[in-house]
Amino acid sequence: MKLLSCIHLGWTLGLLGLPAQASPVQNTTAIASGNVRERTSLNKDWKFWHSKEIPDNVVYDLRPDANDSSLVVLKPWVLPSGNDYIADASAQYERPLTEPDIDLPYVENEFDDTDWEQVHLPHDWAIKGPFYTDEDPEIGSAMGRLPVQGVGWYRRKLDVSRKDKDDLVLLEIDGAMSYPIVWVNGHLVGGWPYGYNSFQLDITPYLKPGKGNQLAIRVENPAGDSSRWYPGAGIYRNVWLTKVNPIHVAHYGTKVTTKDISTRKATVDLEVQIENKADKTQKVEVVTEVFVHGSKHGRKVAQFPRQDISLQPESKGSVSVSTTIRDPRLWGPPPTQSPDLYVAVTSLYDARGRLLDIYKTKFGIRSVEYTPDNGLLVNGERVPIQGVNQHHDLGALGAAWNKRAARRQLEILQELGVNAIRTAHNPPTPELLELTDEMGFLVLDEIFDSWAQQKTESDFHLIFNDWSEPDLRSWLRRDRNHPSVIIWSYGNEIAEQNRDAVAAEIATYLQGIVKEEDTTRPTTASMNSAWPNSSFAGVVDLISLNYQGEGLRYGPAYAHLTGNRRDPQYDAFHAAHPEKLILGSEVAWSLSSRGSFSFPVTSYQSAPVNDTSGGNSTTLEISAYELYSADAGSAPDRVFSTQDQHPFVAGGFVWAGWDYIGEPYPYYDGARSAYSGIIDLAGFKKERFYQYQARWRPDFPMAHIVPHWTWPDRVGEVTPVHVFTSGDEAELFLNGVSQGRRKKEPLTYRIRWDDVVYEPGEVYVVAYKDGTEWATHTVRTAGAPAALRLSADREAIAADGEDLLFVTVEVVDAEGIVVPQADNLIHFEVSGPAEIVATDNGFQADFTAFPSHDRKAFNGLALAIVKGVDGRKGDIVVTASSQGVEKGEVVMKTV
Numbered sequence: 015m016k017l018l019s020c021i022h023l024g025w026t027l028g029l030l031g032l033p034a035q036a037s038p039v040q041n042t043t044a045i046a047s048g049n050v051r052e053r054t055s056l057n058k059d060w061k062f063w064h065s066k067e068i069p070d071n072v073v074y075d076l077r078p079d080a081n082d083s084s085l086v087v088l089k090p091w092v093l094p095s096g097n098d099y100i101a102d103a104s105a106q107y108e109r110p111l112t113e114p115d116i117d118l119p120y121v122e123n124e125f126d127d128t129d130w131e132q133v134h135l136p137h138d139w140a141i142k143g144p145f146y147t148d149e150d151p152e153i154g155s156a157m158g159r160l161p162v163q164g165v166g167w168y169r170r171k172l173d174v175s176r177k178d179k180d181d182l183v184l185l186e187i188d189g190a191m192s193y194p195i196v197w198v199n200g201h202l203v204g205g206w207p208y209g210y211n212s213f214q215l216d217i218t219p220y221l222k223p224g225k226g227n228q229l230a231i232r233v234e235n236p237a238g239d240s241s242r243w244y245p246g247a248g249i250y251r252n253v254w255l256t257k258v259n260p261i262h263v264a265h266y267g268t269k270v271t272t273k274d275i276s277t278r279k280a281t282v283d284l285e286v287q288i289e290n291k292a293d294k295t296q297k298v299e300v301v302t303e304v305f306v307h308g309s310k311h312g313r314k315v316a317q318f319p320r321q322d323i324s325l326q327p328e329s330k331g332s333v334s335v336s337t338t339i340r341d342p343r344l345w346g347p348p349p350t351q352s353p354d355l356y357v358a359v360t361s362l363y364d365a366r367g368r369l370l371d372i373y374k375t376k377f378g379i380r381s382v383e384y385t386p387d388n389g390l391l392v393n394g395e396r397v398p399i400q401g402v403n404q405h406h407d408l409g410a411l412g413a414a415w416n417k418r419a420a421r422r423q424l425e426i427l428q429e430l431g432v433n434a435i436r437t438a439h440n441p442p443t444p445e446l447l448e449l450t451d452e453m454g455f456l457v458l459d460e461i462f463d464s465w466a467q468q469k470t471e472s473d474f475h476l477i478f479n480d481w482s483e484p485d486l487r488s489w490l491r492r493d494r495n496h497p498s499v500i501i502w503s504y505g506n507e508i509a510e511q512n513r514d515a516v517a518a519e520i521a522t523y524l525q526g527i528v529k530e531e532d533t534t535r536p537t538t539a540s541m542n543s544a545w546p547n548s549s550f551a552g553v554v555d556l557i558s559l560n561y562q563g564e565g566l567r568y569g570p571a572y573a574h575l576t577g578n579r580r581d582p583q584y585d586a587f588h589a590a591h592p593e594k595l596i597l598g599s600e601v602a603w604s605l606s607s608r609g610s611f612s613f614p615v616t617s618y619q620s621a622p623v624n625d626t627s628g629g630n631s632t633t634l635e636i637s638a639y640e641l642y643s644a645d646a647g648s649a650p651d652r653v654f655s656t657q658d659q660h661p662f663v664a665g666g667f668v669w670a671g672w673d674y675i676g677e678p679y680p681y682y683d684g685a686r687s688a689y690s691g692i693i694d695l696a697g698f699k700k701e702r703f704y705q706y707q708a709r710w711r712p713d714f715p716m717a718h719i720v721p722h723w724t725w726p727d728r729v730g731e732v733t734p735v736h737v738f739t740s741g742d743e744a745e746l747f748l749n750g751v752s753q754g755r756r757k758k759e760p761l762t763y764r765i766r767w768d769d770v771v772y773e774p775g776e777v778y779v780v781a782y783k784d785g786t787e788w789a790t791h792t793v794r795t796a797g798a799p800a801a802l803r804l805s806a807d808r809e810a811i812a813a814d815g816e817d818l819l820f821v822t823v824e825v826v827d828a829e830g831i832v833v834p835q836a837d838n839l840i841h842f843e844v845s846g847p848a849e850i851v852a853t854d855n856g857f858q859a860d861f862t863a864f865p866s867h868d869r870k871a872f873n874g875l876a877l878a879i880v881k882g883v884d885g886r887k888g889d890i891v892v893t894a895s896s897q898g899v900e901k902g903e904v905v906m907k908t909v
């Protein structure tokens with residue numbers, strides 16, 4: 015009873031960039047009772063301990079790798095955490111009447127954790143390695159050869175001030191890998207097995223006023239295979255503590271949808287669910303106002319009608335209201351549209367006009383049409399899907415969420431011309447969708463990689479029966495207000511897809527749940543082997559094909575392969591489902607190591623990697639002429655050609671945008687990260703970057719020569735030169751001598767000079783568009799390594815202990831030309847209020863642990879990732895040195 019609501023709102027809205035005088039509350043005399051909603055980060059100052067074996071005799075549930083009847087199964091106490099997301103009340107779970115019969119010292123307030131490691135979240139215990147390098151690794155290549163297995167315990171004290179005693183205290187975890195279970199003051203509160211989903215627990219009943227409250231969180235990862243890629247390990251996403259009045263907007267309690275959209279006006283429908291956890295019936299007034307998000311003036315654009323609702327104790331109720339926004343700024347993907355956002359600010363008042371809660375919902379106004387013959391229309395404009403698949407890891411930082419690292423990934427993708435992301439194959443962290451909303455990416459939001467049938471021994475299939483409904487509903491409610499999300503996917507390459515009856519039954523069940531939660535977006539599940547006539551294809555709202563569109567093991571270069579083979583399938587699916595939009599949810603799967611080239615170069619437009627064609631299973635490098643693919647994949651050229659011959663296809667998501675940890679196909683025996691990215695694990699551009707840029711940014715003048723021109727062993731040998739350009743014609747010169755002016759032929763996406771004979775010097779290309787000069791590119795032969803040249807992605811970062819600098823090292827010769835095959839061992843140092851958190855070079859088979867300050871350059875480049883110290887401002891100097899060359903440094907600062 016101490017804060018005037020206008021002051022309180024001024025503060026709260028300050029977070030939105032709204033000035034205090036723009037208080038949206040009409041009744042400025044209203045008094046807040048206690049605190050309105052307060053959400054704080056709980057990321058700092060945890061104690062952590064990890065064991066590779068099960069150290070505590072408990073397990074979420076018995077599994078193939080933990081099938082010992084002496085283990086105490088905690089599942090009965092965890093299942094009720096999903097109750098809010100189980101529609102049928104009779105199917106919800108009762109908490110057992112007794113506590114689990116265990117003695118767990120780690121959850122006790124008195125337990126002495128002083129010897130445990132001090133960590134800040136988000137935290138991934140496995141990323142520091144070391145890598146398992148042996149022939150029979152404990153954790154295999156598919157999962158990145160990193161020590162994810164075992165049990166991790168996190169402990170932290172919580173301070174509950176007396177003024178909060180009437181509030182509810184809610185713990186929110188954006189994701190923990192995996193099977194997180196939470197204890198407060200020794201009491202098991204609940205948990206959420208699927209490591210990629212977010213969940214909230216009401217910890218109020220277990221708290222006592224004062225400083226001594228003990229929070230303990232246990233996570234466990236199976237010892238066997240539980241994933242087809244690197245999952246990360248630990249509490250790898252943000253943790254929040256939210257305090258609310260017992261009468262409050264429920265978790266994920268708002269649902270905003272928009273309709274009748276034009277540039278003149280749009281209708282916004284809002285549903286607000288309110289929860290009463292107080293012990294008496296309450297009448298609540300619900301007031302929601304709409305502001306332009308991020309506007310300096312806090313411009314209010316609409317107000318929903320006020321609504322009253324009466325709520326019994328321990329109940330929830332909803333109000334539904336509509337309003338019209340005049341001259342709305344629509345949300346849409348750049349470069350032709352702009353991702354404008356609004357924010358709905360919902361305030362709850364009690365019968366005496368006292369403010370109870372303020373809840374903000376960001377949303378956008380956009381229309382999306384999903385047409386079978388003309389692809390995707392966003393606000394009436396055809397937007398071809400120029401998408402990429404992204405796994406959740408952040409390279410050398412592992413799975414531990416970092417907003418700057420994710421933003422950097424998206425920035426480089428945007429430079430490439432990407433306008434869409436598929437969250438392969440799991441819910442992203444909520445902040446990723448905030449970024450895609452702000453930056454204007456379209457998102458295919460995907461939840462499962464397996465249903466009831468396994469892909470790996472200990473994957474989601476173990477918990478499918480218990481958790482598919484709560485996982486689906488909570489994910490849908492969490493993500494439904496994001497304008498960037500345009501498609502829901504409830505499965506990727508599901509093993510059931512060809513078991514017709516089973517596939518139909520499960521797909522229909524999952525689809526039904528999605529439709530109950532959201533009817534404004536279509537559903538899909540990606541098919542890599544289902545036929546057009548399959549029941550599976552019949553259930554989904556839109557057809558999303560993995561690789562099949564271009565054909566599997568299709569064409570002469572793939573003729574010698576055995577395995578699942580398909581002709582290109584777009585026409586067949588289009589004919590079988592003439593009413594459904596078709597897209598490629600995974601296209602390409604082409605493979606390369608940045609800056610590596612091998613000879614001879616295949617004459618095919620697309621060929622499978624093998625030891626005599628593009629690959630080398632000894633060096634573990636794959637040629638970056640960008641003509642080589644996985645057996646079931648295609649080089650980009652073939653994807654583009656297929657798309658151009660099937661204009662009804664809405665576009666596709668390339669497998670993959672960035673290289674990621676795990677799935678090092680085809681070198682499972684030697685490598686630890688993927689070859690399929692357009693961008694390598696360190697964030698360096700492969701040659702393919704320029705090929706996609708040429709297609710996806712046709713108005714951006716660029717030309718790019720492949721390969722580099724430093725081949726001392728190739729003098730006199732044929733060394734093909736290929737050029738990627740957004741122009742339509744180009745002339746190539748070698749040491750001033752024209753090699754011919756050539757046009758890009760129809761259905762080809764590069765200009766090739768396959769007969770160039772290597773001599774050192776300079777290769778130069780002039781590209782033309784419509785007959786006029788458009789862009790040029792020059793590549794010169796480098797001499798011996800002479801120096802290290804450093805550059806940083808930014809000059810200054812925030813001194814908040816989270817912001818990051820990405821420092822690139824180039825090994826250059828005496829004239830400053832990058833030495834393309836240099837592999838100098840580089841030593842990094844930093845001075846000033848900062849630390850080097852990881853280094854990388856983008857090579858898929860480098861087993862140097864990521865935190866190492868010593869790293870070999872790979873094909874001339876290396877990367878250091880530097881983090882500032884929280885609260886300390888000053889200059890940062892990063893130095894790189896290597897024997898026999900001049901050292902380099904770069905100066906930045908934290909502000």
Ligand SMILES: *[C@@H]1O[C@H](CO)[C@@H](O)[C@H](O)[C@H]1NC(C)=O
Nearest residue numbers: 075076077078079080081082
């Ligand atoms: C545990 O082992 C028994 C006996 O081999 C087997 O029948 C059962 O399916 C296993 N349980 C799990 C969860 O793997």
Ligand SMILES: *[C@@H]1O[C@H](CO)[C@@H](O)[C@H](O)[C@H]1NC(C)=O
Nearest residue numbers: 041042043044045366367368
């Ligand atoms: C404003 O709040 C006061 C104090 O609670 C209350 O008496 C009054 O009815 C409210 N006015 C409106 C317009 O809501």
Ligand SMILES: *[C@@H]1O[C@H](CO)[C@@H](O)[C@H](O)[C@H]1NC(C)=O
Nearest residue numbers: 514544545546547548549586
């Ligand atoms: C579906 O199509 C495939 C391939 O053409 C065919 O083998 C199969 O018999 C068809 N199934 C049904 C149920 O028609």
Ligand SMILES: *[C@@H]1O[C@H](CO)[C@@H](O)[C@H](O)[C@H]1NC(C)=O
Nearest residue numbers: 571574616621622624626627
């Ligand atoms: C490698 O692929 C090529 C086609 O690009 C094929 O002709 C050759 O037989 C393959 N080699 C092996 C060893 O499979």
Ligand SMILES: *[C@@H]1O[C@H](CO)[C@@H](O)[C@H](O)[C@H]1NC(C)=O
Nearest residue numbers: 612625626629630631632633
């Ligand atoms: C692979 O690379 C190694 C080392 O450079 C070389 O000796 C070998 O000939 C290469 N293999 C093929 C098939 O090119």
